[in-house]
Amino acid sequence: MSELECLRGYIQDLEGRLYAAEARADSVAQEAELQQRRTIELSARLSAILSISAALLISRDVDAIVQLVVREAVGIFPGTSAVYLFLLDLEHDRLQLQAAAGSGDHQTGSALARIAILSPRAMLLVGPELEMAVERLGSDELDQLHNTPGWPPYSALLCPLRVESSRMGAIVLYGGVSAHLYHPRDIPFVQALADLTAVAIDEVQQRARAAILQRDLAITQSLHAEAQARLNAAQAQLLQSAKLAAVGELSASVAHEINNPLYAARNSLYLVEQDMDADHPQRAFLAIAQQELGRIARIITRMRDFYRPTRAELTATSVNILLRETLELVQTHLRHGHIHAVATLNPDLPATVAHADQLRQVFLNIILNACDAMPRGGDLRVTTQLLHARPEAPPTIGIHITDTGMGIATEHLAHIFEPFYTTKAQGTGLGLAISAHIITQHSGRISVESELGQGTTFTILLPVST
Amino acid sequence: MPSRQIYIVDDDSVAALITQRGLQTMLDGQSTVLVTSSPNAAWLACATDHVDLLIVDPNPQISATLSLLRAVRAFRPHIPLLVLTAYDTPGLRAKMRELGVVHYVAKPIDLRDLLPVVYAALAVNPPTSDPPLATISLKHPSGSP
Structure with missing residues (x-):
């Protein structure tokens, strides 16, 4: 092989390499372009x-x-x-x-x-x-x-x-x-x-959900504030009534104590007058003494009747409605106290002539006491029924308010209706005393049964026509 | 005419004395008016003796007087009862109503007003025709509790 042929072969080889290199360069350029596009x-x-x-x-x-x-x-x-x-x-x-x-x-x-x-x-x-x-x-x-x-x-x-x-x-x-x-x-x-x-x-x-919750919360807070305000007002009224009633209770007990000596004094004078001559010079003074004792008797009667409702305040009253209103009033209180309230009210209960505000105070006082007795929550049952002691006797409304609270110790049970008797640190001892007084004034009766750790039941009996 | 026997049960001895003296005087000697502060003594008299009228002041603090009234109603229903009380309350009225008491008056009543009530309880006509206005009705009124 001549040197020329060798050179040609070498050149062809170089040309082949050049083509291959050019082809790779094109491919790289295309790839680069693709990558750039990507x-x-x-x-x-x-x-x-x-x-x-x-x-x-x-x-x-x-x-x-x-x-x-x-x-x-x-x-x-x-x-x-x-x-x-x-x-x-x-x-x-x-x-x-x-x-x-x-x-x-x-x-x-x-x-x-x-x-x-x-x-x-x-x-x-x-x-x-x-x-x-x-x-x-x-x-x-x-x-x-x-x-x-x-x-x-x-x-x-x-x-x-x-x-x-x-x-x-x-x-x-x-x-x-x-x-x-x-x-x-x-x-x-x-x-x-x-x-x-x-x-x-x-x-x-x-x-959006947060906004709705915020709005609901605001409404709930507003309702709660409103309910709390109503409850506070009712409690303030209860306390005010209790204070007034305490005065009334005191007046009534004083009046009763005075009645006997007054009776004796007036009638002693009367008996003296019977034996006195019509023209006796002291007869005028006897008349004055009798008149003044009569005045005392009238004052005593007014004192005794201090907390007795007047006829104008007495109206036909539905006990069921009063109980529902009272439960509505304490609804927030019950919810916060985790107290489940159940009212079983006899729909056939007749109306009774009563002082509605005073009866409402009695129910509120007993229900709030029940709440206090259940600091960790519990059940509150309110029941009404119509009772017939004897066929000929007028019917009686029975109201039972039962809690599942801590109960009342036997030594306290006999005294809870006495004025100023309380087991609460902040209690006035007037709530139940005035409740009993109000019920008595309505010719009704109030009683309590309790067992320590089991709960307490207050029973109120009201004549249908008082 | 045989003498009527009236018993007064009152824990206030002075008030009882005045009632006794007043009635004794005003009933013109036709009645014997006796006084006791003991409900037991009164019951003994009702049970063993002749009693035409029992006048009682039922002090609510003393349950014995209420027991006396219950016993008379149950075992001597023919003996009329007159409640003459210094402790007049709607509660006491209700209690007396339940016991079947018909004649109920509150102190301090004048003796001259008490007399017609006593006659009414004894079921005899008084010397005058005045009705016994002083009695407090124990029937269910439509107004006051």
């Missing part, structure tokens, strides 16, 4: 996602959020024919279309959304996979879809909208017949978009 596309997607994220952060309306997401999704995923966003309607257990963009068919979107919401994460379905997935939903639906224009799409991106383990809807994107296929690298983006959307919607919904 980088630009990636950058654009990230930028779009960040923009959406910023917009979602300031958005306060679910509708605005979903409209923004579907609008932007079309741009983030080129070749998308249609975007659908469905939210779960928990009340009717169905997917409700919230927003759509592009030119798709609602039925296709709905079928794909049903697949998406069952999926744990974002998924990409291509060609036959789509039909197989829809087939699993049910044959009827597939038959309908076959008649839908544009079915089946080339590919679809599906993703559930979830926050933690709670599903709230789905986002569906699919490409039309002429569009390019979605790529697996689109999955993280659609997942990010869905997660952002879910968090934004959840935040809006949480904020």
Whole structure:
């Protein structure tokens, strides 16, 4: 082989290498161009996602959020024919279309959304996979879809909208017949978009729920304050009445003690007068003494009647209504004290002529005492019944107020209706004394039965016509 | 006309004395009016002796007087009862009503007002025709408790 041939061979080899190098350079250049395009596309997607994220952060309306997401999704995923966003309607257990963009068919979107919401994460379905997935939903639906224009799409991106383990809807994107296929690298983006959307919607919904709770709380606080004010007023009235009644009780007991000597004094004078001559000079003074003793008798009568209601204050009164009103008054008190109240009221109870405010005070006093006896909660039972002691006797209203509290010790039980007798540090000892006084004034009776650790029952008997 | 026997049970001895003296005087010697502060003694008299009227002041603090009234109502129902009390309350009235007491008056009543009530309780006509206005009705009134 001549030297020339060797050179030619070497040149050919060099040319071959050059071609190969040029081919590799073209390939690298194409790859670089592709990577650059992908980088630009990636950058654009990230930028779009960040923009959406910023917009979602300031958005306060679910509708605005979903409209923004579907609008932007079309741009983030080129070749998308249609975007659908469905939210779960928990009340009717169905997917409700919230927003759509592009030119798709609602039925296709709905079928794909049903697949998406069952999926744990974002998924990409291509060609036959789509039909197989829809087939699993049910044959009827597939038959309908076959008649839908544009079915089946080339590919679809599906993703559930979830926050933690709670599903709230789905986002569906699919490409039309002429569009390019979605790529697996689109999955993280659609997942990010869905997660952002879910968090934004959840935040809006949480904020709405918080607002409702805040409003309910404000209403509850207002009602509580109102109920507390009414209860405070009733308790203040109770205390005021108890003070007045204590004075009345004292007056009545003094009056009773004076009656005997007054009776003796007046009638002694009367007997003296009977034996005295009509023209006796001292007769005038005897008359004065009798008149003045008569005055004392009238004063005593007024003292005795100090706390007795006048006829004008007596009205036909429904004991059942009074008990219901009293329980209503202490409703908040009972709820806060974890006390479960049950009223079993005889609907056939006739009205009784009574001083309604005074009876209400009696019921309030006994019920509040029952609450005090149950510091850790318990049951309060209020019962009314109509009693007939004898067929010919007038009927009597029986009222029983029972608690499951700590009970009253035997040594206290005999004294609880005495004025100023109390076992409470802050008690006046007047509540039950005045209650007993009021019931007595109504020709009724009050009694108590109690067992330590078991509870207490107050029984009030009121004649139907007092 | 045989002498009527009236028993007074009152723990206030002065008041009892005045009632006794007053009735004794005003009933014109036709009655014997006796006084005791002991409900037991009164019951003994009702059980063994002839008693035409029992006048009782039932002090609510002393249960023996109430027991006396119950015993007379149960075992000597023919003996009329007159409650003459210094402890008048609606509660006592209710209690007396339950015991079947018909004649009920409150101190300090004038003797001249008490006399017609006593006649009514004895079921005899008084010398005058005045009705016994001083009795407090123990029937269920429609107004005051």
